[in-house]
Amino acid sequence: MTRARSASDASLGLRSTCPYCGVGCGITVNANGKQGWSVAGDTQHPANEGRLCVKGSTLAETVVDDHRLLHPMLRPSKTAVRVPTSWDNAMAHVAEGFRRTIETHGPDAVAFYVSGQLLTEDYYVANKLMKGYIGSGNIDTNSRLCMSSAVAGYVRAFGEDVVPVEYADLDEAELVILAGSNLAWCHPVLYQRLVAAKARRPEMRVVNIDPRRTATSDIADLHLPIAPGADVALFNGLLQYLWRTSCHDARFVSAHTSGVEDALEASVAFADIAAVAHRCGLQEVAVRTFFAWVAQCPRTITLFSQGVNQSSQGTDKVNAIINCHLLTGRLAKKGAGPFSITGQPNAMGGREVGGLANQLAAHLRLDDPEQRRLLQHFWGSPCMVQKPGLKAVDLFEAVHSGQVKAIWIMATNPVVSLPNADRVRAALDACELVVVSEVDGGTDTATHADVLLPAAAWGEREGTVTNSERVISRQRAFRSPPGEARPDWWALCELGRRLGYQEAFDYQDPADIFDEHARLSALENATCGPTGKDVEGGRYPRYFHLGGLTGLSRAEYDALEPVRWPIYVRQRPASERPFANGWFSHPDGRARFVAVRPRAPEHAPDAHFPLVLNTGRVRDQWHTMTRTGLSATLAQHRDEPTVDLHPEDALTNGIRPGQLARVTTRWGTLVVRAVTSGDMKRGELFIPIHWNGQTASDARVGALVNPVVDPLSGEPEFKHTPAAIAPFEAAWTGFLFTRDPATLDGVAWWVRIQAPVCLRYELAGMEWPVDLDGFAQAVTALPGTADWIVYADHAAGTYRAICFDADDRVLACLFLSQDEALPARDWLAGQMAHRHRGAARRARLLAGEAPHAVDVGPTVCSCFGVGRNTINQAIKEEGLRTAEAVTAHLKAGGNCGSCLPEIRALIDDLAIPASR
Numbered sequence: 001m002t003r004a005r006s007a008s009d010a011s012l013g014l015r016s017t018c019p020y021c022g023v024g025c026g027i028t029v030n031a032n033g034k035q036g037w038s039v040a041g042d043t044q045h046p047a048n049e050g051r052l053c054v055k056g057s058t059l060a061e062t063v064v065d066d067h068r069l070l071h072p073m074l075r076p077s078k079t080a081v082r083v084p085t086s087w088d089n090a091m092a093h094v095a096e097g098f099r100r101t102i103e104t105h106g107p108d109a110v111a112f113y114v115s116g117q118l119l120t121e122d123y124y125v126a127n128k129l130m131k132g133y134i135g136s137g138n139i140d141t142n143s144r145l146c147m148s149s150a151v152a153g154y155v156r157a158f159g160e161d162v163v164p165v166e167y168a169d170l171d172e173a174e175l176v177i178l179a180g181s182n183l184a185w186c187h188p189v190l191y192q193r194l195v196a197a198k199a200r201r202p203e204m205r206v207v208n209i210d211p212r213r214t215a216t217s218d219i220a221d222l223h224l225p226i227a228p229g230a231d232v233a234l235f236n237g238l239l240q241y242l243w244r245t246s247c248h249d250a251r252f253v254s255a256h257t258s259g260v261e262d263a264l265e266a267s268v269a270f271a272d273i274a275a276v277a278h279r280c281g282l283q284e285v286a287v288r289t290f291f292a293w294v295a296q297c298p299r300t301i302t303l304f305s306q307g308v309n310q311s312s313q314g315t316d317k318v319n320a321i322i323n324c325h326l327l328t329g330r331l332a333k334k335g336a337g338p339f340s341i342t343g344q345p346n347a348m349g350g351r352e353v354g355g356l357a358n359q360l361a362a363h364l365r366l367d368d369p370e371q372r373r374l375l376q377h378f379w380g381s382p383c384m385v386q387k388p389g390l391k392a393v394d395l396f397e398a399v400h401s402g403q404v405k406a407i408w409i410m411a412t413n414p415v416v417s418l419p420n421a422d423r424v425r426a427a428l429d430a431c432e433l434v435v436v437s438e439v440d441g442g443t444d445t446a447t448h449a450d451v452l453l454p455a456a457a458w459g460e461r462e463g464t465v466t467n468s469e470r471v472i473s474r475q476r477a478f479r480s481p482p483g484e485a486r487p488d489w490w491a492l493c494e495l496g497r498r499l500g501y502q503e504a505f506d507y508q509d510p511a512d513i514f515d516e517h518a519r520l521s522a523l524e525n526a527t528c529g530p531t532g533k534d535v536e537g538g539r540y541p542r543y544f545h546l547g548g549l550t551g552l553s554r555a556e557y558d559a560l561e562p563v564r565w566p567i568y569v570r571q572r573p574a575s576e577r578p579f580a581n582g583w584f585s586h587p588d589g590r591a592r593f594v595a596v597r598p599r600a601p602e603h604a605p606d607a608h609f610p611l612v613l614n615t616g617r618v619r620d621q622w623h624t625m626t627r628t629g630l631s632a633t634l635a636q637h638r639d640e641p642t643v644d645l646h647p648e649d650a651l652t653n654g655i656r657p658g659q660l661a662r663v664t665t666r667w668g669t670l671v672v673r674a675v676t677s678g679d680m681k682r683g684e685l686f687i688p689i690h691w692n693g694q695t696a697s698d699a700r701v702g703a704l705v706n707p708v709v710d711p712l713s714g715e716p717e718f719k720h721t722p723a724a725i726a727p728f729e730a731a732w733t734g735f736l737f738t739r740d741p742a743t744l745d746g747v748a749w750w751v752r753i754q755a756p757v758c759l760r761y762e763l764a765g766m767e768w769p770v771d772l773d774g775f776a777q778a779v780t781a782l783p784g785t786a787d788w789i790v791y792a793d794h795a796a797g798t799y800r801a802i803c804f805d806a807d808d809r810v811l812a813c814l815f816l817s818q819d820e821a822l823p824a825r826d827w828l829a830g831q832m833a834h835r836h837r838g839a840a841r842r843a844r845l846l847a848g849e850a851p852h853a854v855d856v857g858p859t860v861c862s863c864f865g866v867g868r869n870t871i872n873q874a875i876k877e878e879g880l881r882t883a884e885a886v887t888a889h890l891k892a893g894g895n896c897g898s899c900l901p902e903i904r905a906l907i908d909d910l911a912i913p914a915s916r
Contacts, residue, residue, distance in 0.1 A: 022342030024467025070483025116344025119463030137389025153318025159585030172335030180307015249329030299335030391714030823848030
């Protein structure tokens with residue numbers, strides 16, 4: 001790997017990593033005015049080489065102290081009010097609660113629920129404390145919700161959780177299969193790398209396997225809109241095709257694998273391509289084309305993500321994919337392999353240190369007594385875990401039943417993100433002790449805490465993260481934590497010390513923790529690779545090896561450059577990729593084919609719930625919006641939660657596009673706005689995951705999601721929940737711009753959106769207000785004696801009110817309508833920053849009408865703030881026929897490129913032939 005410049009190079013600024021997706025982009029941070037920061041891509045980081053998506057580009061907008069939890073908060077009893085307290089008092093309360101629970105009910109009555117947002121050093125301490133000193137396996141992570149099926153599939157096939165693909169392989173591949181991955185929106189920098197590779201080599205083919213037509217389909221030579229849950233059938237069919245057409249590597253299969261006969265027998269029912277196509281809801285010619293392309297392309301990468309993993313048969317889907325790569329010997333080679341792209345910045349680091357309930361640290365096996373004893377001796381621990389703990393969904397079910405009586409939740413928001421989320425909320429209400437470490441004290445989960453601990457945020461923490469291609473990078477602090485916020489590893493060590501384990505948790509800084517982590521990775525491992533010539537010791541050889549990073553000085557740790565494991569010897573990262581020598585981590589050294597068969601979903605659509613609900617991400621938001629929700633830039637692209645459905649399903653259910661709709665499942669209900677994008681098949685719905693109780697009244701999609709999980713991985717079924725949809729019959733709808741948070745009593749439905757200089761609310765109510773002026777004053781908390789202008793047409797059911805300050809700037813702007821006849825919001829939002837003197841200017845505000853060519857329309861390019869109307873106008877007036885021409889004219893698409901698929905769609909919509 002090319003060595004990057006020093007972390008202290010002044011020309012680069014401070015070097016760190018982005019805290020969003022698993023691509024693991026490097027960034028540089030520079031001071032920019034008083035307490036301000038600017039962020040840019042690190043041109044020397046191998047993951048992104050300077051490119052950032054819009055979320056990474058706007059990180060500086062989220063480095064604010066508004067809403068920060070600054071001091072520990074304590075609620076002595078469930079009926080008491082939470083009050084500020086000292087760290088000493090808070091941790092004494094936590095330690096006493098955990099000690100009393102363990103002594104009375106045993107170690108399995110306590111739990112940690114952690115996050116891929118933690119740094120590896122935080123994760124390491126949490127896992128060590130729970131599994132080695134409390135003696136329970138009850139530590140699990142929100143990464144369980146996104147990539148645990150990939151982990152289970154890799155372990156079944158390879159014997160170890162090793163991703164055998166690197167980003168550079170995309171530059172070499174002949175065929176890239178994107179399975180269940182909206183790469184363009186969820187991992188934009190990696191998507192743009194793929195776009196660039198295809199531009200250099202037009203002969204490269206891309207297949208997109210996804211029930212929806214997404215932005216990622218823009219690059220696809222073939223889109224397979226597969227029926228939800230049919231992936232095993234499709235890849236079993238592919239396995240049979242490769243076998244029957246003699247497209248298999250007989251030498252590799254014979255020398256390095258086992259179980260091929262069982263896998264072929266399990267898939268024999270899918271030898272008929274027409275039957276496979278029918279089972280998958282696909283056209284036969286499309287399936288034949290896909291199979292033929294795979295057979296023709298030795299350098300094939302299957303890149304898979306949540307669409308594969310988040311399923312009650314996710315692990316089987318992963319192994320169905322891996323089976324095809326094993327049969328053809330297409331792994332551990334340039335441009336080939338099964339590639340799990342993780343959702344979170346440190347999901348991989350959490351896997352390295354045993355952050356899942358069924359793992360041990362350093363890829364040691366929890367089900368092996370000798371490996372448990374080895375780890376216990378290394379840690380000097382008094383009570384080593386003996387069995388797997390509770391996985392995420394089961395963990396919170398155990399909290400609900402009272403089996404788990406004390407839980408510490410760190411850097412995650414399960415009341416929003418877990419399936420059957422209302423039951424999670426009820427579980428926390430009933431739990432004897434709930435501890436939450438958070439940055440924002442107002443999250444849905446934090447409001448249930450008995451002890452609320454202020455955590456250091458991104459930009460305030462020191463440590464490491466590991467991205468999807470096994471590259472370890474430093475995340476560095478560039479500001480001091482505000483108030484009394486502290487790193488998570490420090491708070492965990494406080495608990496460990498107070499439970500009586502002073503020496504084991506006497507770390508001075510993250511460098512100490514990292515050194516122990518690296519030393520453990522080399523314990524009884526091979527010093528130069530599992531089959532290298534210089535093997536020493538190595539009773540338990542494994543590819544995860546950081547031996548070359550042991551003994552780093554503080555300065556060396558601080559200056560650590562991005563490096564990919566395995567790292568056997570200092571200054572000599574492994575030149576050979578895992579599995580290249582044909583050795584796998586099973587005891588016999590062979591990879592395993594896994595016999596898999598499709599299973600019907602536990603809950604299928606029926607007369608009451610005839611549709612299938614799918615969930616996922618949108619381009620510019622992240623998880624439950626506790627960070628991205630602070631950015632006005634990121635709020636402009638998809639400004640409110642929606643349900644996307646096929647136009648015929650909308651018509652059948654009496655729903656107009658743009659109307660509010662109620663979506664219901666067996667587990668919950670929500671109300672969001674309906675859209676018919678044209679991306680959905682009949683019978684399917686899509687709702688994004690991000691909105692929480694602070695950003696919307698009724699949009700937590702987790703409350704609707706099927707809680708059934710994969711029996712091996714424990715990953716929930718986020719992609720297949722039977723659902724029904726109906727109109728939400730509001731008496732009125734409206735919107736509000738205000739500089740201060742609104743008072744929403746009496747409003748039946750609302751969404752809050754961060755705008756550049758104000759807050760915007762979308763509103764709906766079940767009864768038309770009798771006193772409209774009084775309603776306006778109540779919702780804005782502005783008196784009637786202020787400078788208001790009002791327009792009311794009672795016969796038409798229209799009301800508009802605007803309040804100004806002494807400098808003629810808008811303090812609040814409220815528009816209500818009984819027939820949904822409301823003006824566009826974008827122009828009005830921009831007027832909040834200006835003065836409005838004179839009757840004509842104020843009348844234009846009441847009309848809600850922009851001067852000709854001023855209304856830019858909804859944002860398409862968030863990086864440069866370019867709206868849809870501006871792009872459409874340029875396409876028509878300038879005759880722009882390619883996305884590249886639009887970029888040259890307007891800059892739109894010229895930074896992260898995430899909006900290029902939308903720009904191309906606008907060109908197509910205007911019937912101008914687009915060169916792709």
